[in-house]
Amino acid sequence: MHFAMTDEQRMIVETTRAFVETELYPHEAEIERTGHLPMELIRELQAKAMAAGLYAANMPEDVGGAGLDTLSWLLYEKELGRANYALHWTCVARPSNILLAGTPEQREKYLVPCMKGETWDCLAMTEPGAGSDLRGMSASARQDGTDWVLNGTKHFISHADIAGFTIAFMATGEEDTPRGRKKKITAFFVDKGTKGFTVREGYRNVAHRGYTNAILEFDDCRIPAENVLGEVHKGFEVAGKWLGATRLQVAATCLGRADRALAHALSWAAERRQFGQQIGKFQGIGFKLADMATELKAAELLTWEAGWKYDAGTVTEADMAMAKLKASEMLAMVADEAIQIHGGMGLMDELPLERIWRDARLERIWEGTSEIQRHIISREMLRPLGG
CATH class of the missing domain: 2.40.110.10 (Butyryl-CoA Dehydrogenase, subunit A, domain 2)
Incomplete structure (x- = not known):
């Protein structure tokens, strides 16, 4: 395993992050306020995502996708995960790869329109x-x-x-x-x-x-x-066969939100002054930042390793379960601590932290609860011993 990104991966990360910050962030407040994503906005952002080569990037080249390897796809998912979920999932759609299991006729009828942005699957x-x-x-x-x-x-x-x-x-x-x-x-x-x-x-x-x-x-x-x-x-x-990697997708998007929350917490700790000094210099705050960064790094390494092993054909159900479990539980911790560092301001909707905190709760439930992930991990550990 190589820990440095390739030039292509670096370009994917930079392009995706620029799109998220420029095209998606400006609409977050309105979506959060109304709970509604207008179709005209979807179509506008959809067209921009297609022009940037980001639409349906999870799919193979032979069906019109970007043909990303799994690790590159997860790096891309992390960057998209920084934004409001409805915005990045709907406007920069990634059709379910279960559509690849279809017959040629089924692919033409169902996959192709999804790739073109004409409809969505569920x-x-x-x-x-x-x-x-x-x-x-x-x-x-x-x-x-x-x-x-x-x-x-x-x-x-x-x-x-x-x-x-x-x-x-x-x-x-x-x-x-x-x-x-x-x-x-x-x-x-x-x-x-x-x-x-x-x-x-x-x-x-x-x-x-x-x-x-x-x-x-x-x-x-x-x-x-x-x-x-x-x-x-x-x-x-x-x-x-086809949906196992969705747990890695959840893990990767959790990483993006956690990274954004940590960045806000770090900036606030450096700028906010109490008792004549930056609050980040107080051990109570500094230790929180250290723990947040360490947990985020651990979740990243589990997720990137699982992605690397997926392409190598050696990934196990436990590998993917560990990544999803760690990333989703890490996000909850990082979001909560980021709010604690901000104090009352962290709960105000002028910042994305209260949204990240609310959104984090769902990640431990969908695509397999934390309890199911622990069951998968322990079952795989016990099987060689006759368990």
Whole structure:
């Protein structure tokens, strides 16, 4: 592993950071105030992101993406992560790489429009009664002739309001496992506007304002067999193969926000004076800064190593779980300490710290809770010992 960035990686970081600071930061206050991201602004920033070569940069070159290796992609994600989540995710979209699992016809119908910025994808897994236990989902699909009929409810589905379609994971049978009977899962493309498929407004969220969630309802929703993504009953395997790196994506965006919060704290500690000296010279503040920087560095190294190992083909589930766990919990600590260093001013919306602090809470929940990450790590440690 090399710890120095290549010239290309340095250019990616500089280009992305300049875009974030110039094009995204100016709109943060309005998005935070209204909780709304207007479509006209999305289209404006989308065009600028495309012109800068930043749109859909996570995807391979053969489908129109930047073809970044995993480590370079994570460096890019860190820089985007500095900004309000709705702004960077919606306006500088990164289509889900699960779309690469589709047939040539499915790629043409679903992936290509996402790459062109004509629409967005969304994944529907979580249910009111099945969060971390995806194999316990109750939403189901049954075969009827050559069609499939879908029924059930999904919730917490990110940006489903603007997505042109969803990839819905549905129970399509059961199988015996060492831990009892579990659902067989199949993934389906479901186009918005399909009869029996309804997208309802989701919940109000204190985190990531402007980044919406929705409730999806399937009521005898009939779709053709060609809308199956991957193989029937193999949806869980498709998700495992293509979505593992999303934990690294969460880790990387956490790094960006933590870096921004630390920079504000450091600047304040150097400028703010109390009792005749900079507050950073007081041990109580200086030690906080040292701990924040150390935790951030540790999370960075875990994330960069996992990205490097991903490309080398040696990454493990525990590697990615460690990165996500450490980065998300580090962000919570750094955001909280940055506010503590600022005192009351840290909670005012003139600074981004209160937003970073609020947003940080969600990172320990989505894409696998901290408890799930710890389970993955400990399970991998115990397996060689027969655990």
